[in-house]
Amino acid sequence: MEHGRQVDLLNCADEPIHIPGSIQPHGALLFFDTAGLLQGWSANAGALLGIELALGAPYASLALPPAALELLLDYVGPGDAEQTPSMVPLRVNGAHVDCIVHAAFGRVVAEFEQREVGADEVALFAVKAHASIDRLRRQKTIDGLLGIAVDQIREFTGFDRVMAYRFRPDDSGDVVAESRRDDLVPYLGQRYPASDIPAQARRLYILNTLRSIIDVNDTMVPLLGAPGALPLDMSHAVLRSVSPIHIEYLKNMGVGASMSVSIVINGRLWGLIACHHMSRKLVPYSIRMAADVLAQVMGSTIHSIESRLESQMIERSASTRTKLVEDLLLEDDPLETFGRFADAVLAATQSQAQVTSYYGRLRVHGDVPHELAEAIVASLPEAHDLVLRERLDDWPEPLRARLGKWVGLLAMPFDPPAQGWNLLLRVEQIEQVAWGGRPEKTSTIGPLGGRLTPRGSFDAWYETVRGHAHPWEATILASARVTLAELVRVMTSRRTQTEATRAQLLAMLGHDLRDPLHSINMAGMVLEKGHSQPTLGKRIQSSTSRMQRMITQVLDMSRIDGGLGLGVTLEPVDLTALVKDLMDEARLAYPAIPFQLICDEAAMVNADGGRIGQVLSNLLSNARHHGEAGKPVRVCVKVDGREAVVAVSNAGAPIAPEIVATLFNPFKRASLHNPRNRTGMGLGLYIAQQIVREHHGEIVYRHDGNEVIFSVRLPLLNS
Incomplete structure (x- = not known):
């Protein structure tokens, strides 16, 4: 049988720790097939149990105490189903021994662990453990639960140090509670990297929730069996030997013995109770099982606390969502609605700022600069689902230097056609992490020779971690998806209602x-x-x-x-002549305003003359209407490559950025209080843009010097 293999930190992640081929020497082990025939034993079994051993011998033929044979009878038989361990106390050669039997992986395993205290002392420990369980069940907070747990476990086990680890999503662990001997250096608050517990060790912590190492200086006892036989899987064994890497790790910490109890919630390793003793320590199996039961009670209680907090969060989010949706159905301006609910939304999502965008306008709740809010919205992709960012590397590179503390983002596209986004932002979590020694591996000469070795110092090593926001919790993300679906439904309903009303209005205008x-x-x-x-x-x-x-x-x-288009009829049009005719009409209608044609290059285009005339008339009207009194309206027709360009300009200040963003929208809420446009309607530029687009051209705004300039670009004829 295989007795393990040489390992170091280069291959410890692949170390087969479930089949080490040896046991700790404070006990003996026998293993049988499911029919009860002996397949192997630990090298010390014959001497410790005082019996003769032979391969293939039936379990009933072995000179074991009757109680052990009765227990084995419950496990042998047809099939290879796993059976959880059972224990019976024995007296073997005058010594106290606990016999623990389990069945797994097609074998029945009997372990005989020495016990150094009598049954009366074990019973006293059990009474203390029962009282501890009662206390734990009454705890209302996770921190309070863990704080009491480490005190209670230390009290009834007698370890020098008992710590509670809580694992993070990246599998690193924080010491969140500690009970220790006064002269020991505290580890409370320190973090340990995920590499301290390799993946196969995590699997065993879930499969076998209690692990005991009696003495780090022990010499392991090999298992014996038929040559070529499959190695014994000891995932569920209590005597399983220890990886040399882990032994060295414990020695570097100054630990002589250890016990760990897993806190497993819904099949996930949530945390760990780690017990350390500075010298050899054998805790009886019954007491260890009491600690294991205690950990199960802790897991159940923690799950209840987390579920209660999660339910409260879900209830709060649902209440806010319901009120928000109701108001959106009634409120004309979604920005106003999101603004009123900002505090409630931030509380429900544990965010620090909210930015809402709608038709190019922004509303910011929190200390996010307006320019940064605009840049964040501009960085968002076209999306119909949530957009998540949790760390600096998740953001587009050009924006990272401008973000400052705003590293976390949860963005909901509640109305994509209107560029409607509701953004929730979280600040950077700058952490001063106290690692239990430098977490990276170092090359050194260890007891197993020159290789990468576990760190030798566990003094706190401090590191400042930046560029990360608190990750978005699964509960908040689930609630956000429900909220997004509701918002999209509401905005679609609003749009449908608006379109129906608009259709009625248009019918009235067109016919009545x-x-x-x-x-x-x-x-x-x-x-x-x-x-x-x-x-x-x-x-x-x-x-x-x-x-x-x-x-x-x-x-x-x-x-x-309605998607019908404007029905343009294309034919050759002399654009320069058209501009001159329109300017002559404007001069006759408004003789007090100077209309100047400052350049008139010949330009033929394939166009609908009436529709292009409608565009240019609108631009001339806007220039006349908004230009400074007494200043000219200037027009230039020129050829730029394969395009004809008509530029209409008037003297004036730049148009405000928030208005530029909606310049070609049909309804401009930013203009509602403008005395020149009290209705907020601006159909002229909207229609002009559509006409130009149907001609495969573009219309753009710019400000140059002291002039407002609108330019129309159209493809030249035969270009």
């Missing part, structure tokens, strides 16, 4: 108003020609013409939103 407007216009013409009220007639005609244009714009928008 045109006939009376035509009649009014005709009456104005009669008044003007009759010479009785020419001024009134002109005013009536001007007003009705403006209303007709508005109706035309609204109907155009209806076609655009």
Whole structure:
């Protein structure tokens, strides 16, 4: 049989610690097949048990105490199902021995562990352990539970130091509670790297929740069996020998004996109770089992506490979500709604800031600079699901230097067509981590020769960890996904309702108003020609013409939103001649305003002359309307490569950035309090952009010097 192999830190992650081929020397081990035939034993078994051993011997033929044979009878038989351990106390050669039997992996294993105290003392320990269990069940907080647990376990086991580890998502562990002898250096608050417990050791901690090492200076006892036989899997064994790497690790800590008890919750290694003694220590099996039961009670209680906290968080999130959704159905402006609920949302998600974006506008709740909020929104991808960032490396590289403390992001695209985002931000968690010695491996000469060896110093080694926010909890992410689905549903409902209302309005404008407007216009013409009220007639005609244009714009928008397009008819158009005609009309209508054609290069385009005229008329009207009094409106027609460019400019200050973001939107909430546009409607530029797009061109805004400039680019004919 294989008796283990040489290991070091280069291969310890692959060390087969479940089949070491040896046991600790304070006991003996026999193993049988499921029929009860002896397959092997530890080299010390014959002497310790005082019996003769032979391969293939039936268990009943062995001169074992009757109680041990009765216990074995419960485990041998057909099949190879696993059976949990049972124990019976024995007297063997005048010594106290605990016989522990279990079945696993097609074998029945009997372990005989020496006990150095009598049954009366074990019973006294059991009474103390029972009282400890009662106390633990009454705890309401995890910290309080762990603090009492280490005190109680130390009291009834007698270890010099008892620590409670709590594992992090990256498998590193923090010492969160400690009870120790006064002269020992405290380890409370120190963190230990995930590499201290390799993956195969974690598996065994879950499979076999209690591990005892009696003396780090012991010489292990090999197992004997038939040549070529499969090695004995000792995952469930109590006498399993110890990896030389772990022995060296304990010696470096100055530990003579140890015991560890796993805290397992839902099949996950949540934490560990680690017990250290500075010299040899054998804790009776019954007392160890009491500690194991205690850990199970701890796991159950911790799970209850975490479930209660999780339920409270879910309830709080659900309440906030319900109220938010109800208000969104009623509130015209989602930014206002998210703003009112910002404090509740931040509390429910344990975030420190909220940024909401809608149609290019931002609302910030928290001390995030507005420019940074804009940059964060701009960095988001097109998405219909949550966007998560938890550390600096998750962000686009150009933005990292600007983030400052805002490292964590949970972004919900609640209305993608309107660029609607609700962003939750978390600050960087700057941690001063007290590692239990430097966590990295170092090359040195150890007891097993020159190799990588476990660290030799466990003095606290401090490291400042930056660039990480607290990870987004699974509960918060699950709630955020539910919230996002509700928000999308609400915004879709709002959009549907808005579209239905808009369709009704457009029908009214298109059919119910045109006939009376035509009649009014005709009456104005009669008044003007009759010479009785020419001024009134002109005013009536001007007003009705403006209303007709508005109706035309609204109907155009209806076609655009309905996906019908504007129905352009393309033909060769002399763009320069068209511009000159439009400017002549503008000069006649507004003789007080200087309209200047500052360049007029020849430019032929394939276009719908009426629609392009509509675009340029809108730009001339805007320039006249918003330009500084007495300053000219300037127009330039030129050729740039394969494109014709018409630039319309007027003297004026730059347009505010928040307005630029929605410049070509049909409804501009930023303009609601503008005396020149109290309705917030701006269909002209919206329709102009759509017309230019249908001509495969573009329309853009810029500010140069003291001029506001809108440029239209169209492909040249045959370009």
